[in-house]
Amino acid sequence: xxxxxxxxxxxxxxxxxxxxxxxxxxxxxxxxxxxxxxxxxxxxxxxxxxxxxxxxxxxxxxxxxxxxxxxxxxxxx
Amino acid sequence: xxxxxxxxxxxxxxxxxxxxxxxxxxxxxxxxxxxxxxxxxxxxxxxxxxxxxxxxxxxxxxxxxxxxxxxxxxxxxxxxxxxxxxxxxxxxxxxxxxxxxxxxxxxxxxxxxxxxxxxxxxxxxxxxxxxxxxxxxxxxxxxxxxxxxxxxxxxxxxxxxxxxxxxxxxxxxxxxxxxxxxxxxxxxxxx
Numbered sequence: 001x002x003x004x005x006x007x008x009x010x011x012x013x014x015x016x017x018x019x020x021x022x023x024x025x026x027x028x029x030x031x032x033x034x035x036x037x038x039x040x041x042x043x044x045x046x047x048x049x050x051x052x053x054x055x056x057x058x059x060x061x062x063x064x065x066x067x068x069x070x071x072x073x074x075x076x077x
Numbered sequence: 078x079x080x081x082x083x084x085x086x087x088x089x090x091x092x093x094x095x096x097x098x099x100x101x102x103x104x105x106x107x108x109x110x111x112x113x114x115x116x117x118x119x120x121x122x123x124x125x126x127x128x129x130x131x132x133x134x135x136x137x138x139x140x141x142x143x144x145x146x147x148x149x150x151x152x153x154x155x156x157x158x159x160x161x162x163x164x165x166x167x168x169x170x171x172x173x174x175x176x177x178x179x180x181x182x183x184x185x186x187x188x189x190x191x192x193x194x195x196x197x198x199x200x201x202x203x204x205x206x207x208x209x210x211x212x213x214x215x216x217x218x219x220x221x222x223x224x225x226x227x228x229x230x231x232x233x234x235x236x237x238x239x240x241x242x243x244x245x246x247x248x249x250x251x252x253x254x255x256x257x258x259x260x261x262x263x264x265x266x267x268x
Contacts, residue, residue: 011249017223048153056114
């Protein structure tokens with residue numbers, strides 16, 4: 001995909017709102033284009049902060065499940 | 078952009094790199110609600126959101142170098158990773174049940190906002206929320222639909238009956254405007 005076409009997609013890419021093939025094309029281009037990569041990182045951080053406002057406490061069990069899986073030494077507390 | 082990475086956060090990441098299981102527990106305690114909240118919002122499915130939350134943290138546990146402390150904070154980064162996984166899950170789900178039109182969005186009414194966030198991040202998230210709310214409707218609506226609705230920008234364009242190129246540019250402009258609003262606020266903080 002051409003640089004201009006990727007540049008045009010970067011906003012929706014940052015929101016995970018592209019089609020699969022577009023996603024792949026954007027990522028392939030970014031591997032060689034520092035400008036697009038930096039712009040995507042900048043917009044993704046904004047998107048991330050939009051997501052942060054959705055914080056919700058998960059169930060208590062999830063914590064011990066996760067830590068068990070990560071390493072047997074760390075059991076539920 | 079936003080608060081710079083703190084010494085505590087950098088140290089936590091260094092401990093992850095060193096394979097310190099206690100660091101994973103701390104990381105989860107600090108950011109579990111963000112990861113789960115985003116995943117739940119995108120999938121509207123508690124089980125899927127829990128699975129995604131586990132996968133996000135286990136992934137970072139096994140490959141902590143995926144996070145680059147030079148490029149931003151852990152919190153928005155984790156939110157982005159959770160969002161991406163949520164979207165992948167949702168699309169797989171949609172592909173599997175194309176005819177099921179109930180997206181389960183009503184479950185979201187029961188979602189309770191988390192209060193265990195650090196003050197700085199709550200402020201930042203609030204600033205972002207206000208900055209997005211202050212965007213012109215033509216930018217705000219597609220951003221919210223694309224990020225939180227279960228849609229690609231093409232679907233958003235169809236739903237709003239607006240050309241795809243226009244949607245792309247409005248989302249891009251809106252995100253850029255949000256970034257700029259945050260930056261100017263950080264340079265000239267409001268009292």
